[in-house]
Amino acid sequence: MSESNPIRVFATHAFDESDDYLRVFEFLESVDRFFYINVSKPNINPASDQVQAVKDEFTVQINAAEVIIILSDVYEQRPDIVKITMDVSEENNKVMIAISPFGGVAETPPEMLERCEVHLGWNARDIADTILFQARGKDTQRWDVVDFPGFDADGPTD
Numbered sequence: 001m002s003e004s005n006p007i008r009v010f011a012t013h014a015f016d017e018s019d020d021y022l023r024v025f026e027f028l029e030s031v032d033r034f035f036y037i038n039v040s041k042p043n044i045n046p047a048s049d050q051v052q053a054v055k056d057e058f059t060v061q062i063n064a065a066e067v068i069i070i071l072s073d074v075y076e077q078r079p080d081i082v083k084i085t086m087d088v089s090e091e092n093n094k095v096m097i098a099i100s101p102f103g104g105v106a107e108t109p110p111e112m113l114e115r116c117e118v119h120l121g122w123n124a125r126d127i128a129d130t131i132l133f134q135a136r137g138k139d140t141q142r143w144d145v146v147d148f149p150g151f152d153a154d155g156p157t158d
Contacts, residue, residue, distance in 0.1 A: 006035040007135045010065035010094075012085050013042035014078040020071040020102055027124040034128045039064040051084065058088045066135035068094045069127075070116055072101040075109050086115050095134040099127065 011024050021042065028036055041061055046053035062068060068089045075082040089096050098116035100108045113119055118134065120126050132138050150157055 003035050006037045007131055008039045008064055008066045009036045009069060009131060009135075010040045010062055010067070011038070011069040012071045012074045012082050013040055014074055014081040015042055015045050017042050018071065018073050018077065020073040020099070023102060023122075024069055024071065024099065024127070027122065027127055028131075030124050031128040034132070036131070054081065055084055055088060058085055059092070062088050062092055062094055065094060067131050068096045069131075070096050070098045070112055072099065072106070072108050072112065075112055076101070076106075079109075079111075083111075086112075090115070097127075097130055097134060 009028070011021055013021050021040075025038060028034060039061060044057065044061075046057040062085070068085070070082065070086065086096060095118075096116040098108055098112045098119045100119065100121050102122055104121070108119060118130055120130055129139075
């Protein structure tokens with residue numbers, strides 16, 4: 001992944017930008033050296049409200065993606081639309097990543113957990129690392145450094 005070869009990401013929407021839809025891209029923007037293109041187009045409405053027209057529009061958007069992010073808030077607002085999104089994703093062999101409700105005040109819907117390969121909370125680095133791994137098979141192998149008060153790299157401090 002580089003600026004010249006960004007990961008193509010689709011995030012669930014019901015043809016509008018929900019809070020979590022906007023939030024997921026804010027989180028991705030905060031990750032250093034993570035390059036992506038948002039291929040979801042919430043501003044493009046299908047030709048009609050019929051299920052086939054919605055499915056056709058999602059097929060175009062999802063086929064452009066490498067990974068699909070399924071957002072709990074969109075599922076809670078419009079489960080019918082998210083089910084169509086998940087159906088289209090499965091039909092096109094796209095990896096789905098479920099992200100739990102923001103703030104941890106609710107549970108992730110069970111159907112999302114059953115159908116998605118990965119379930120994440122709201123952690124920008126975890127989301128970016130999982131997208132990179134699921135889309136391109138690359139493991140960042142990041143690890144955290146834990147600081148203990150009273151110690152430095154040479155041992156105890158005075």
